[in-house]
Amino acid sequence: MRLNSIRSRLFQRTACNLLLSRRFTVLAFESSADDTCAAVVTSDRQILSNVVIRQSDLVQKWGGINPAAAVLAHQANMPIAARRALTEAKIDMSNVDGIAFTRGPGMGVCLSVALNAAKTLAAVHNKPLIGVHHMQAHALTALLTTPMHQPDGKLNPAFPRFPYLTLLVSGGHTQIVLAKSINSFRIMATTLDESIGRTIDKVSRLLQIEWGSMSPGSALENFCRQPEEGVLPEIFVPFNPVMPGRLAFSYSALHSHVDRILDLNGGMENFSLANRLAVARIFQNAAFGQIEEKLKLALEDCKRHNIEVGHLVIGGGVASNSLLRERLNACLISCSTDSRVEAVFPPIQLCTDNAAMIGWASMHRFLAGEHDDYTINPRSKWSIEDLENNF
Structure with missing residues (x-):
């Protein structure tokens, strides 16, 4: 050590x-x-x-x-x-x-x-x-x-210092990791099945969202941003919390849930644009909500073990999602008690x-x-x- x-x-x-x-x-x-x-x-x-x-x-x-x-x-x-x-x-x-x-x-x-x-x-x-x-x-x-320093020469409070938490969200991984040093890491939570990135890709295909030159995840994000109002399909089963209280991720259930909603309504041919928008937005909300819940559990676990972390570094392709960035910032503010945990996002092209x-x-x-x-x-x-x- x-x-x-x-x-x-x-x-x-x-x-x-x-x-x-x-x-x-x-x-x-x-x-x-x-x-x-x-x-x-x-x-x-x-x-x-x-x-x-x-x-x-x-x-x-x-x-x-x-x-x-x-x-x-x-x-x-x-x-x-x-x-x-x-x-x-x-x-x-x-x-x-x-x-x-x-x-x-x-x-x-x-x-x-x-x-x-x-x-x-x-x-x-x-x-x-x-x-x-x-x-x-x-x-x-x-x-x-x-930047390690601010323009006035003072230390930049946003510069990560060990130990810090890392949220890795990509097509291959969904993990919350405690970074203790440059080569010492402890996995606090990982996915038991699919990663969030892979699930987003599958749901993007299920809802027949046009990708163009974008990644499936970026296409889903842009699709959800449309100004049109979403309308739930005739038969809709709400998303339930996934493994509440457990420090672990599971995303295959969300992918299967969207598949089930489509099946209950007779397939995509019976889905209007408004239906697709509503389901896409609710799915994205459930996917990001799970991250927020697990992040809160990880912060509580650090506190129980007297591990003081001042930063959460977010990486991986899904970290480029602007809604996820907003929600993580809000989540950290709501979790802050004695000291604030700062969210640190690399530039989008380096996520x-x-x-x-x-x-x-x-x-x-x-x-x-x-x-x-x-x-x-x-x-x-x-x-x-x-x-x-x-x-």
Whole structure:
């Protein structure tokens, strides 16, 4: 634990550019799901480039991520992303000090594309290599994007300090995690079945919402924002709280509930636009309401164990939802007693999968002189709690 504390202090001071005599530059790759990403990040918290090539057309065609189609798209897009990342950063490989990639968790075949790109470049150019935990990267993004000081030179109260809570909401995960240090995490709540992101995608398809170039989640959010009034279908069964009082998530029940409402009313052909709007809004309310309830339980658990947390860092693709952001801020205000827990949201473009967060999450290990062997393999299943025992 003492080593973790030392590393945490080093990382946070490095974030303020106090310890470095020169800038360390990382080229990073990410391909854990359906976005092909490459970025260049420096140790003084500069994002020199952040390239994301999405597969929206393929996701819409297949109704979700098709691994075989996704890996072919990654293979076609990764050289383009890498070239663009270096070009936009105005550097070449001679200026790169280290190479990072998403090792896991994620879809195994997709992870292999970023891994192979990183390993090949590292070996050919004799660069140190580090594989990064995807969810750790989300949890640490706010340390990259949040100013440590205010314009008057005072410490920024919004800059996360360990320990803090992290809410990770994406297509693969729904977790509340206690971040004790840069590589020490405790999962307080996780989903027992589907993630919130996957459930939102399925409901978006069930309600036949047009995606266009957006993700299914963004399409659902925009759909719910329409000014038209929603009207409940003729037969409607209200959503019930999911596992009330239990520090765990379950989203398959919400997806099944929408399916049941459609079935009771004879299918989508009997649904008007007003019906679809009403069901979409009530579903979104239930999905976010579950997050609020579990967050309150997590804060109560921290208080019971005398763990003082001052920040909640929100990451993952679902964190880009503006309604969720509003509700989380309101939830934290209502929960505050002696001291306020501050919600910290990275910029929306860094909430979804990206390589900039991967480069930043590797930085503390590079600066400590660590690296991985070129024979490293991906880990499609990888608990964030295992990080403490790995290093």
